[in-house]
Amino acid sequence: MRVSASGGEVRPATKLVGQNGHRFPQFLPDGRRFLFFGFGTADSQGIYLGSLDSQDITKVVSSEGPGVYAEGILYWVRGITTLVAQRLDVEQRRLVGEVVTVADQVATDTVSGGIAVSVSQSGLIAYRTGGSNRRQFTWYDRGGRMLGGIGAPDDTLWWTQLQSWETLVAVLTPPTSASATSPIAGARGCW
Numbered sequence: 801m802r803v804s805a806s807g808g809e810v811r812p813a814t815k816l817v818g819q820n821g822h823r824f825p826q827f828l829p830d831g832r833r834f835l836f837f838g839f840g841t842a843d844s845q846g847i848y849l850g851s852l853d854s855q856d857i858t859k860v861v862s863s864e865g866p867g868v869y870a871e872g873i874l875y876w877v878r879g880i881t882t883l884v885a886q887r888l889d890v891e892q893r894r895l896v897g898e899v900v901t902v903a904d905q906v907a908t909d910t911v912s913g914g915i916a917v918s919v920s921q922s923g924l925i926a927y928r929t930g931g932s933n934r935r936q937f938t939w940y941d942r943g944g945r946m947l948g949g950i951g952a953p954d955d956t957l958w959w960t961q962l963q964s965w966e967t968l969v970a971v972l973t974p975p976t977s978a979s980a981t982s983p984i985a986g987a988r989g990c991w
């Protein structure tokens with residue numbers, strides 16, 4: 801859906817074309833075009849490119865979940881847990897060049913289709929690995945060298961968002977029972 805920043809009529813930003821729904825929109829730097837995940841059948845599911853100027857959409861790539869975009873590169877998870885990247889030619893509305901594997905065993909949510917990946921506009925990547933319920937966020941440089949962990953391993957980390965200045969990571973935790981650290985039952989933590 802779309803609505804003017806000053807308010808007004810709420811209108812569809814996209815139209816379903818064989819998908820069951822559209823999720824995880826992300827605006828591109830021009831502020832007019834956006835990527836989103838269209839979920840549905842194997843033929844229709846994938847990452848799409850849309851524009852505020854039209855309801856026409858273009859499937860960029862088949863995918864099990866959404867993608868994230870930074871500095872001309874589209875990142876998405878292939879085969880449930882492999883994070884890959886490829887250059888996106890926004891004007892031609894297609895991927896170009898070779899697909900590069902960035903990481904294996906990236907956490908995904910098979911219910912929502914979400915991926916535990918965030919990419920800053922400079923290309924710095926934050927992601928959570930899957931498997932064990934104990935998770936730890938780790939900084940890596942562009943060469944893939946581990947720079948260090950963030951906090952201790954934890955089994956309550958759900959979602960991350962790397963801030964644009966690349967010094968903070970926002971983390972969402974699941975609802976809790978009332979406790980000393982979260983006095984409100986059902987509250988979600990964000991730190």
